[in-house]
Amino acid sequence: MSDKPSKDDELAGTEQPFVQHLMELRDRLLYCIYGIAVAVAVLAIWPGPNGLIDFIAHPIKMHMPPDSKLIAVGVFTPFFVPLKVLMMVGILAVLPWLMYQLWAFVAPGLYVHEKKFALPLIIFGSLLAYVGIAFVQFFVLDKMFAFIQGFTPDSVAATPDIASYVEAILSLYLAFGMAFQVPIVVMLLVRFGIVEIAKLKSFRGYFIVLAFIIAAVVTPPDVISQLALAIPMCLLYEVGIVAAGWFVKASKKPEDAEPDQV
Numbered sequence: 001m002s003d004k005p006s007k008d009d010e011l012a013g014t015e016q017p018f019v020q021h022l023m024e025l026r027d028r029l030l031y032c033i034y035g036i037a038v039a040v041a042v043l044a045i046w047p048g049p050n051g052l053i054d055f056i057a058h059p060i061k062m063h064m065p066p067d068s069k070l071i072a073v074g075v076f077t078p079f080f081v082p083l084k085v086l087m088m089v090g091i092l093a094v095l096p097w098l099m100y101q102l103w104a105f106v107a108p109g110l111y112v113h114e115k116k117f118a119l120p121l122i123i124f125g126s127l128l129a130y131v132g133i134a135f136v137q138f139f140v141l142d143k144m145f146a147f148i149q150g151f152t153p154d155s156v157a158a159t160p161d162i163a164s165y166v167e168a169i170l171s172l173y174l175a176f177g178m179a180f181q182v183p184i185v186v187m188l189l190v191r192f193g194i195v196e197i198a199k200l201k202s203f204r205g206y207f208i209v210l211a212f213i214i215a216a217v218v219t220p221p222d223v224i225s226q227l228a229l230a231i232p233m234c235l236l237y238e239v240g241i242v243a244a245g246w247f248v249k250a251s252k253k254p255e256d257a258e259p260d261q262v
Contacts, residue, residue: 028101035097040090049082052089053162056169059141060160063149070162077163085166088173092133096126117250125184132180132232136172140228147224168220175218179233186240187247200241207237 043052057070072078091098099122107115152158189195208230215230 024105028105032098032101035094035101036087036090039093040086043086043090043093049086052085053082056085056137057162057165059137060145060165062142063145064158068157068159070165071159072163073161074163077161081162081166088170092130092173095129096122099126117247121184121187125181128180128183128236129177132176132178133173135180135228135232136169136176140172140176140225141169143224143228144220144222147222172219172225176229176232179214179229180236182233182236183240183243186237187244190244191248197241197244200237200244204237208234211237 047055060070061068072081074080100119103118103122107118110118149158186200190197190200211230211233212226214233215226219225219229
């Protein structure tokens, strides 16, 4: 049994009234809105809504006939779609800021050793989300549209609606951005004792099946995009298992890392 006196809980006495929590939540939400507003204002100036539309439409236009354009079917589509894209890109641009505000809200309830690794996890998670979205923009969309256009008869002119196109790629951005968070989820599950690393390793085969099921549900009905989501999820699951072992050791309390003295 250890002779070392137990240390006081460092969170003792830090409890705040419920109203103060609501005020803190209000402030953090306002900071999020301010960040998004600044990003949207900057993007509206450069590259502007037209530049953003041209950028996200580039993958499909590469597989359309020369000089062809996307069409706007709805009456208000030419107005609302650029605003939607502008807002979407603005939120993505300040994703680390939004994640920081979430961390700042819960930080008072974290121990010092937990706060130490919160910001690296936010940065790592934001980076993974950006990698997932870039993977969609620069690889998945090109291969997917090449596959789909290969089935279009010569007598049919493929002129997609810009609103449906934006809706489709938004769902892909969201799906890949969330799917690429697999290592973060695995690390947190292990860190909080919800599951052990040995269980994750034995669950590997089931996760592969689960990854392909998720890919079949959240992606368009083409094999390219489904494989492009399922295979990275499986690889990231392995990365999460390896990183979880290191994360658990590195994020332990200092006294937990020391052996008991008899």
